[in-house]
Amino acid sequence: MAESQYIFSPREAHEAEQQWRVVKRSVDARQRELRVHLTILTDEQGRPIAKDAPIPLYAPPVFLDVHKAKRSVIIIGAGPAGLFAALALLEHGIKPIIYERGKEVSERKRDIALLNRNEGLNPESNYCFGEGGAGTFSDGKLFSRSKKRGNMQRVMELFHYFGAPDTVLYEAHAHIGSDKLPGIIKRMRECILEHGGEIHFETKIDSFTPYTVHHTPIILAIGHSAHDTYRMLAAESVALETKGFAMGVRAEHPQALINKLMYHSTNVDYVGNASYSLVTQVNGRGVYSFCMCPGGHIVPAGSEAGSCVVNGMSASHRNSPYANSGMVVQINPEDIPGDDPLRGLKYQETLERLAFEHGGPQAQAPAQRMRDFVEGKASKDLPACSYLPGLVASRLDQWLPAHIGPRLQQGFRDFDRKYPGFLTNEAVIVGVESRSSSAVRIPRDPETLQSVSTPLLYPCGEGAGYAGGITSSALDGINAALKIAGLA
Ligand SMILES: Cc1cc2nc3c(=O)[nH]c(=O)nc-3n(C[C@H](O)[C@H](O)[C@H](O)COP(=O)(O)OP(=O)(O)OC[C@H]3O[C@@H](n4cnc5c(N)ncnc54)[C@H](O)[C@@H]3O)c2cc1C
Secondary structure: OEEEEEEEOHHHHHHHHHHEOEEEEEEEOOOOOOEEEEEEEEOOOOOEOEOOOOOOOOOOOOOOOOOOOOOEEEEEOOOHHHHHHHHHHHHOOOEEEEEOOOOOHHHHHHHHHHHHOOOOOEOOEOOOOOOOHHHOOOOOEEOOOOOOOOOHHHHHHHHHHOOOOHHHHOEOOEEOOOOOHHHHHHHHHHHHHHOOOEEEOOOOOOOOHHHHOOOOOEEEOOOOOOHHHHHHHHHOOOOOEEOOEEEEEEEEEEHHHHHHHHHOOOOOOOOOOOOOOOEEEEOOEEEEEEEEEOOOEEEEOOOOOOOOOEEEEOOOOOOOOEEEEEEEEEEOHHHOOOOOOOHHHHHHHHHHHHHHHHOOOOOOEEEEEHHHHHHOOOOOOOOOOOOOOOEEEOOHHHHOOOOOHHHHHHHHHHHHHHOOOOOOOOOEEEEEEOOOOOOEEOOEOOOOOOEOOOOOEEEOOHHHOOOOOHHHHHHHHHHHHHHHHOOO
16 A cells, blocks of 8 residues: 655545545645645555545554453543543553543533523533543644654544544544534543443542552543642642743634635635644744634633633634634743742732633623734724623733733734734734643653652643643553553
């Protein structure tokens, strides 16, 4: 079997995808005319292989029955890291026992609907906490294909096995969507339970002591929003350290404008709405776009009362009229005085409370038109926005910290130089995007993957500071499971 590369118009690429076995696909917007690069599987004579040829897409996973398994592992957190760790344990005949503070996915949907209607935040069931973790009601971008950490393609295959579309196997910027993710997560849960694993919802672990005495390995996959759990870890003398992170705002433009800027056209037939990835340096710190959601929605992603945090998601068709993205400034440990390992987390909390004071009283978020923000002017009104709980006009130019506000202002000017029209009052910025990455690391031994302070504790995923995003967290979970199984 071989592979051949082709460059097509979007329509030709679409037709080829219906016929042939595609193994890679990416959109090239560098020229005025959009092009789609396809890599197609061929036989030895160079003839394309038909899409439905009887050649397996990948080796399907084999999950073993662990009802009576001798070995078990406790997993704290049912996000991508915890769930993929559980699936990997099943493949090696080890019983996963998952504790998840939030609810199962269909009940979680109801709490999220209440939050979006400004009818209250459930601090245990929201955009961050509950089955599937922060990845469930997300954009579902599956970006990272870095080979450094392990077999990323296997993560894509498992998503596909549980119901993700074929495109996750070959698309350069694969995407699932928040309408499809809950079903995939539910099928993962059913698989874990059918094979003898356990999942305990609405069970928050607030002390390790009862578990550590049993000498059972614990995979700690708590994500980066469980600030109370970090404080519990500190109180129980688990080693923690501050790490660099990023904070800022979420920007939203009309999607048609972004299509024009990125694709030089408002016709996005066969390629879908355009995304962007922007980066610049301002006064020694990176300013960059993060988790861009074409055709998406801005969502209230906080987990504590009295704080305002935003993030973005999109459905599989990415067809809302809005394009949103985090716009964040890099923050290094030395930017926050002191030596408390939780000082980054406290800095996040301070900004989130400030945003709540300028927004509120429920999940309404403070916002300013983008050009007004850059020029230091109040916005007399705000444009229509995808954020369901609603916006409150606010002077973000005045209250964002000096480390962040002026850098974002310069960053938007730089992005406008690259894409003239990006800096516009048709766009709105919404505060605050404070949870783009973990502000804490739970250091682990690179060989054993166990906490440097606490034997048999395997910190993994985004909350441990070793991953950022769905795929890298999932892979980190698999790596922890393989280490416990003695296979890595
Ligand atoms: C709105 C939104 C959109 C996003 N979009 C994308 C995207 O498109 N692509 C992408 O790659 N990433 C995206 N992300 C980030 C991505 O979701 C995270 O990087 C990923 O989910 C991290 O996986 P994790 O398993 O390490 O942690 P999490 O997914 O955060 O899961 C941790 C789980 O642990 C549970 N938990 C915490 N403490 C305890 C405790 N004490 N006891 C029991 N359970 C506990 C939590 O309830 C949670 O379910 C998005 C995040 C959000 C919020």
